[in-house]
Structure formats: structure tokens, C-alpha cells
Amino acid sequence: MNLDWWLNPVQPIDLVAHAKAEARQAQLTKPAGSLGELERLATRLAGLQGRECPSIDQVWIAIFAGDHGVMAEGVSAYPQAVTGQMLRNFVGGGAAISVLARQVGASLEVTDLGTAMPLEPLPGVRHLHVGAGTGNLMREAAMTPAQALIALQAGRDSVSRAAADGCELFIGGEMGIGNTTSATALACLLLDCPVAELVGPGTGLAAAGVAHKAQVIETALALHRDAAGEPMEALRCLGGFEIAALTGAYLACAQQGVVALVDGFICSVAALLAVRLNPQCRDWLLFSHQSAEPGHQRLLAALQATPIVSLGLRLGEGSGAALVVPMLRLACALHNEMATFAEAAVADRAP
Numbered sequence: 001m002n003l004d005w006w007l008n009p010v011q012p013i014d015l016v017a018h019a020k021a022e023a024r025q026a027q028l029t030k031p032a033g034s035l036g037e038l039e040r041l042a043t044r045l046a047g048l049q050g051r052e053c054p055s056i057d058q059v060w061i062a063i064f065a066g067d068h069g070v071m072a073e074g075v076s077a078y079p080q081a082v083t084g085q086m087l088r089n090f091v092g093g094g095a096a097i098s099v100l101a102r103q104v105g106a107s108l109e110v111t112d113l114g115t116a117m118p119l120e121p122l123p124g125v126r127h128l129h130v131g132a133g134t135g136n137l138m139r140e141a142a143m144t145p146a147q148a149l150i151a152l153q154a155g156r157d158s159v160s161r162a163a164a165d166g167c168e169l170f171i172g173g174e175m176g177i178g179n180t181t182s183a184t185a186l187a188c189l190l191l192d193c194p195v196a197e198l199v200g201p202g203t204g205l206a207a208a209g210v211a212h213k214a215q216v217i218e219t220a221l222a223l224h225r226d227a228a229g230e231p232m233e234a235l236r237c238l239g240g241f242e243i244a245a246l247t248g249a250y251l252a253c254a255q256q257g258v259v260a261l262v263d264g265f266i267c268s269v270a271a272l273l274a275v276r277l278n279p280q281c282r283d284w285l286l287f288s289h290q291s292a293e294p295g296h297q298r299l300l301a302a303l304q305a306t307p308i309v310s311l312g313l314r315l316g317e318g319s320g321a322a323l324v325v326p327m328l329r330l331a332c333a334l335h336n337e338m339a340t341f342a343e344a345a346v347a348d349r350a351p
């Protein structure tokens with residue numbers, strides 16, 4: 001196994017399929033361009049899937065969970081134990097993502113990378129024991145190099161299982177109380193952006209809590225400033241197990257030719273890390289929504305990403321991505337099933 005696997009080339013886009021899909025769109029019985037972003041989504045999917053008529057029947061949702069040592073600084077509105085409790089809820093069927101996965105007919109894979117308090121084995125959860133949560137990023141590196149590599153590999157392994165299962169769309173989700181602190185610190189370092197511009201309430205901190213969270217991030221950034229310009233080192237010092245797994249997953253999606261739909265703020269930070277590690281992987285990433293977390297807008301702009309919807313979501317778990325699956329399916333159905341002007345004997349635009 002080569003150690004720097006994330007540098008391996010990504011799958012090329014099928015330009016012939018993309019051109020055929022664009023030609024098809026031009027012939028469908030509607031004013032040219034009138035289905036807006038749905039047209040671009042369908043033709044992009046055609047180029048990525050290598051066929052004029054794409055489909056999103058098989059959806060794989062992988063949730064990665066892990067605890068954060070920075071919770072010792074009091075950076076979330078909720079207690080750390082929620083990470084482990086939500087793992088049970090994911091497989092028990094009661095979490096938002098459990099409901100959405102059922103509704104859209106997606107497979108749901110749940111990976112526990114390491115909680116602060118060890119959990120008894122939960123049926124249906126893959127327990128990887130990367131560590132008892134990360135180190136407190138305000139005082140030390142969040143991960144050892146070995147932990148970062150194992151977590152990245154966990155994401156890659158999930159994509160391999162998804163691809164073997166015939167997956168046409170990969171959705172990554174995350175669970176980790178405190179992870180907006182980690183994600184915000186990473187975003188500030190990667191984008192060289194002031195903390196005040198990116199920090200937000202996460203699960204629902206009040207103004208004083210957000211100010212304290214900003215201080216914690218400032219201290220962490222001062223401690224780890226040497227990681228600037230080194231995405232892997234930034235991930236190791238400021239990341240989380242679940243953020244590393246998502247980063248590995250997005251890179252592997254591009255390398256294995258699986259379209260990835262990126263969820264909200266935290267997933268977008270993992271996507272930015274993936275793009276910094278291997279810029280070519282950007283082509284394989286779609287972005288579901290604009291999160292209510294204030295820093296998301298800057299992140300999406302840096303990624304040159306147009307989110308599909310904006311519903312004021314701030315949940316995570318892959319929930320925003322799962323919500324737009326029906327819309328992607330409709331974009332494909334319109335592209336694949338609408339009649340052409342010739343087929344329907346409808347007059348095309350005047351020459």
C-alpha cells in the first residue's frame with residue numbers, strides 16, 4: 001500500500017458523455033436553459049458517470065463519528081456524551097439521517113472512530129477505536145500521524161465498499177460534539193481568514209459562548225501556526241477523526257469514480273482539505289446546501305461551489321445532502337425522460 005495514496009490520480013471526466021448530455025438538453029421541449037441549475041446538475045452527472053443519461057438510484061450514506069478533546073474547554077451547547085448516544089440513535093432508526101436514509105432508500109453505514117467514553121459494541125456500528133477522542137487542539141495536536149492516517153483510510157475503505165455495492169452517489173455525514181470548533185479552526189488556517197469571520201454558534205451557543213469559542217480557536221491557531229500551508233499537518237493538529245475520514249472519503253470518491261455530495265459546514269471543511277491535498281478531486285464533489293453556520297459561505301466561495309438549496313439547515317449527519325437526493329433524481333428524470341422537440345412535434349426556437 002503506498003502511504004501517500006491521496007496523491008494518486010483521480011478518474012477523468014467523460015467529456016464525450018458530457019457533450020452528448022448537453023446536446024440532449026438543448027433538444028428537450030423547454031426554452032433553452034429554463035431548468036437552470038437542474039440542467040447543469042444532469043449534464044455534470046452525465047460527464048462524471050460516463051453516460052448520456054445519468055441516474056442516482058443507489059445512494060450510500062456513511063456517517064463517521066468521533067469525540068473531540070477540545071470539549072474540555074466548553075465549546076458546545078451540548079454535552080460530549082451525545083456523540084455516543086447518537087451512534088445508538090443512528091442504528092436505532094431515530095436520528096434525522098436515519099429517517100432521511102429510509103425515505104430516499106439509501107444504505108446507511110455508521111462508523112465509530114472513537115468516543116471519549118468507550119462504548120459497548122453496538123450492533124450495526126463499525127467500531128474502529130482510533131483513540132478515546134482527539135487530543136485537545138487548544139493545547140496539543142488533535143491526532144498522532146498514525147491516527148490521522150487510520151482515520152483517512154477509514155473514509156477510503158467506506159468508499160470502496162460503496163463502489164463495490166454499485167453506489168451512484170456517496171454522501172458523507174459526521175457526528176462529533178465540538179466538531180464545529182475543529183472545523184472552524186481548520187477553515188481559518190486553510191483560508192487564512194480571521195476567526196471572527198468564520199466562528200458561529202454550532203449546535204446553538206449564545207453570543208458569550210461564541211466569543212469563548214473564538215478565543216479557544218485563536219489560541220489553537222497560535223499554537224499550530226506552523227501547519228499553515230501544510231494541509232495534512234493542519235488536519236492532524238486541528239482536525240477530528242470524523243473530519244479526517246470524510247477527507248479520505250472525498251479523495252477516494254474522485255479516485256474511484258464515485259460522485260460525492262458534500263453536506264454542510266463540517267463536511268465542506270473536509271472537502272477543502274481534500275482539494276488542498278489533491279486539487280483534481282474537486283470535479284467529483286457536488287455541494288448540497290448553504291448551512292446556517294456563518295462560516296459556510298466563505299468556504300463555499302473558496303471551493304467555487306454553488307450549493308443546491310438553502311434551507312437554514314445546521315444539523316450535519318449528512319442530512320442536507322440526503323434531503324437533496326430527490327431533487328438530483330428529478331434532475332436526472334427530466335433529462336432522461338422529457339421528449340425532444342422532434343419526438344413531440346413541438347416547434348423549436350425560430351432560427
Ligand SMILES: Cc1cc2ncn([C@H]3O[C@H](COP(=O)(O)O)[C@@H](O)[C@H]3O)c2cc1C
Pocket residue numbers: 075076077078082086174175176177178179180181201202203204315316317
Ligand atoms: C442531538 C444532536 C444531534 C446532532 N447531529 C448532528 N449534530 C451536529 O452538532 C455537532 C457540532 O456542533 P458543536 O460543535 O456545537 O458541538 C456535531 O456533532 C454535528 O454533527 C448534532 C448535535 C446534537 C446535540
Ligand SMILES: O=C(O)c1cccnc1
Pocket residue numbers: 180202203263264265266267291292293313314315316317
Ligand atoms: O452545517 C453543518 O454541518 C453543521 C452546523 C452546525 C452544527 N452541526 C453541523
